[in-house]
Amino acid sequence: MSYQLPPVWTKLQQHAVFPEFNHDERARYNFLANLNRFVSTVIAPGNKTAYDQRVEPAFKKENGRTFKDRFEVGEAMKKDPVYQMWAALRRSTMEMRQQNGRATVLRQASALANKAAAQLKVHNNLQLKDGFAVPPYLTHVDNHLMPGSYHTEYFKGDVANAANYDSGLFVTSGGMLGSLTDGGGRAIAKWVKETYPDFKPKRILDIGCGLGHNMLPIAQAFPEATVIGIDAGAPMLRYGAARANALGIKNVEFIQADAASMNEFADADFDWVQTTMFLHETGGKAIHKIFKEINRVLKPKGLNLHIEQPQYTPEMSMYEQFMRDWDAYYNAEPYWGHMHDLEPIDLMEEAGVSKESFMQVGVKAVNDLDKKKQDGKVKEDYGRSPIWNVFGGWKS
Amino acid sequence: MATELSGSHSSGQLNEAIDASAVNDILMAGDKSKGARPYFFEDPAVERVLNIAMAVATEVAVVRERMDTIERLLESKGVLFQSEIENFVPTDEQAEERQLWHARFAARIMRIVQQEVDAIAKPENNVPMRKIADDINEM
Numbered sequence: 270m271s272y273q274l275p276p277v278w279t280k281l282q283q284h285a286v287f288p289e290f291n292h293d294e295r296a297r298y299n300f301l302a303n304l305n306r307f308v309s310t311v312i313a314p315g316n317k318t319a320y321d322q323r324v325e326p327a328f329k330k331e332n333g334r335t336f337k338d339r340f341e342v343g344e345a346m347k348k349d350p351v352y353q354m355w356a357a358l359r360r361s362t363m364e365m366r367q368q369n370g371r372a373t374v375l376r377q378a379s380a381l382a383n384k385a386a387a388q389l390k391v392h393n394n395l396q397l398k399d400g401f402a403v404p405p406y407l408t409h410v411d412n413h414l415m416p417g418s419y420h421t422e423y424f425k426g427d428v429a430n431a432a433n434y435d436s437g438l439f440v441t442s443g444g445m446l447g448s449l450t451d452g453g454g455r456a457i458a459k460w461v462k463e464t465y466p467d468f469k470p471k472r473i474l475d476i477g478c479g480l481g482h483n484m485l486p487i488a489q490a491f492p493e494a495t496v497i498g499i500d501a502g503a504p505m506l507r508y509g510a511a512r513a514n515a516l517g518i519k520n521v522e523f524i525q526a527d528a529a530s531m532n533e534f535a536d537a538d539f540d541w542v543q544t545t546m547f548l549h550e551t552g553g554k555a556i557h558k559i560f561k562e563i564n565r566v567l568k569p570k571g572l573n574l575h576i577e578q579p580q581y582t583p584e585m586s587m588y589e590q591f592m593r594d595w596d597a598y599y600n601a602e603p604y605w606g607h608m609h610d611l612e613p614i615d616l617m618e619e620a621g622v623s624k625e626s627f628m629q630v631g632v633k634a635v636n637d638l639d640k641k642k643q644d645g646k647v648k649e650d651y652g653r654s655p656i657w658n659v660f661g662g663w664k665s
Numbered sequence: 666m667a668t669e670l671s672g673s674h675s676s677g678q679l680n681e682a683i684d685a686s687a688v689n690d691i692l693m694a695g696d697k698s699k700g701a702r703p704y705f706f707e708d709p710a711v712e713r714v715l716n717i718a719m720a721v722a723t724e725v726a727v728v729r730e731r732m733d734t735i736e737r738l739l740e741s742k743g744v745l746f747q748s749e750i751e752n753f754v755p756t757d758e759q760a761e762e763r764q765l766w767h768a769r770f771a772a773r774i775m776r777i778v779q780q781e782v783d784a785i786a787k788p789e790n791n792v793p794m795r796k797i798a799d800d801i802n803e804m
Binding site: 292293296297299300301304347352353354356357358360361362364365367368369371372375376378379382383386409410411414415416417418423424425426427429598599601603 | 703
C-alpha cells in the first residue's frame with residue numbers, strides 16, 4: 270500500500286509520570302492522527318491547486334497585478350471553498366485534540382500531581398518561585414489553542430496541562446518527533462556533536478524548556494555538562510523535572526525564570542545557550558530583552574543556537590508565507606508572523622554574535638521510529654513538518 | 666551532575682497537600698482558548714455542524730477500534746475466529762432484519778433533508794407558525 274500511515278499512538282514512550290490512557294482514549298488519538306494525516310496530505314494540497322487555478326488568476330484579472338503580500342493572499346483565499354473546508358477541518362482537529370487530551374488528564378489530575386510529587390521527593394531538580402510573574406506575552410494568549418496555556422495551575426501541585434502537552438504533541442506532529450517527542454533536541458545535539466567535535470560545554474542553558482523534551486537529548490549527548498532549563502510555566506517545569514527523573518536523566522535542573530530578566534544567573538555563566546521552538550512564542554519587545562540577556566549570561570566564545578520555523582524571506586512565495594502564517598492566527602501563535610519577519614542575523618548581533626560568525630542551517634527531526642514511518646516523502650505541511658531552521662553563532 | 670536544590674526558592678511545593686476536587690473534568694476538557702474563534706465558512710452554522718459531525722465521526726472510530734479489540738480477544742480465547750465474522754452469511758430472515766436496521770438508520774441520519782424536501786413538496790403543510798397561530802385564533 271502506498272498510503273503512508275502515521276505511527277500508532279502507543280509508540281509514544283510511557284514513563285512513570287505519564288498519564289494513563291484507557292482503550293477508547295488511545296483509539297481517539299489514533300483516529301485523530303489519521304484524520305490529521307488525511308487533512309494535511311490529501312486536502313491541504315488542494316489549497317495550492319485552488320490558488321494556482323482560480324484564486325491568483327481571478328485576483329490578477331481584477332487588479333491587473335498579483336498579490337503584494339501574504340495578507341492579500343489571505344483575503345482572497347478566504348473566499349475559496351477548498352480553503353474554507355481545509356481551514357475549518359484543521360481548526361476542528363486541533364480543538365478536538367485539546368478537548369480529548371484534557372478529558373484524559375483532568376480526570377486523573379490528582380493522580381498525576383501525586384506521581385510528579387513522588388518523583389520530586391526522590392530527587393528534587395526543580396526550583397519554583399512563589400509569586401512568580403508570568404510574562405504578559407504568555408498570559409495574553411493560549412498558545413496552540415491549549416486552554417490555560419503553559420502556566421495555569423488548576424490546584425497546588427498541578428501538572429495537567431503539561432501531561433496533556435506531553436501525551437498529545439505526538440498526535441499533532443503525526444509522531445514525527447519520535448517516541449519521546451524529542452526529535453528537535455536530538456537533531457540539535459547530533460548536529461552540534463558532529464559539527465563541533467571539540468566543543469565540551471560544562472553549563473548549558475535551555476530557554477523556554479517547557480517540559481524539557483528537547484533539553485533531555487542535549488543532557489544525554491553531553492553527560493559531563495549540567496543542563497539548566499528555564500520556563501515560566503510551573504506545571505511544565507514540575508512535570509518536566511519529574512519526567513527527567515523518571516527517565517533517569519540526572520544532569521538537568523528545571524528553574525522558573527523570566528527569559529527577559531534572568532537574575533538567577535551570573536554574567537558569563539553558560540557555555541551554550543539554546544532555544545527550541547521558543548522565540549515565536551515570545552513578544553515583540555521581550556524578544557530583544559531576551560537576546561540582550563543571552564548576551565549577558567553567555568561566556569565569550571560561547572555557543573548560541575535557536576531552532577525555529579523558517580523566516581519569511583523575499584525568496585519565499587506569497588502563497589507559502591500565507592500558509593506558514595496560518596498557525597499564527599488560527600493555531601494561536603500570534604507572534605509567529607511578526608517574529609518570522611525579523612532578520613535572525615540582527616537578533617544574533619544583539620546577543621553578541623558577529624555577522625561573520627552568524628550561521629543558518631536546516632535540520633530535520635531525528636526520531637527513533639520505524640524507518641517506514643520516517644516521513645521521507647510526506648508533503649509539506651507548513652509549520653507542522655519536522656524540518657526546521659537553525660540559526661546562531663559563536664559569541665565574540 | 667545537578668545538585669540538590671535548597672533555600673527559600675526550592676519550593677517545588679513538595680509538601681503541600683494535593684487537592685484536585687475543584688476540577689470539573691467534563692466541562693473543563695472543553696474550555697475555550699483565549700482569542701475569538703475564527704469561522705471559515707460564510708455561515709458559522711455550517712462550521713458548527715461540521716464540528717459536531719467530526720466529533721461523532723471520532724466516536725464511531727473509537728467504537729470500531731473497541732469492536733476490533735473484542736473480536737481479537739474472542740479469537741485469542743478460541744471463542745470465534747475473525748474469519749468467521751468476515752465470512753458470515755446471514756439467513757434470508759437475518760439479512761432482512763439487518764436491511765431494516767440500515768434503512769431505519771439511514772432515515773434517522775437523513776431526517777432534516779427528508780423534511781426539507783417535504784416542505785417544498787407540500788407547501789400547504791409549510792405555513793409559518795405565526796400565520797397558523799393567527800388562523801387558529803380565528804377558529
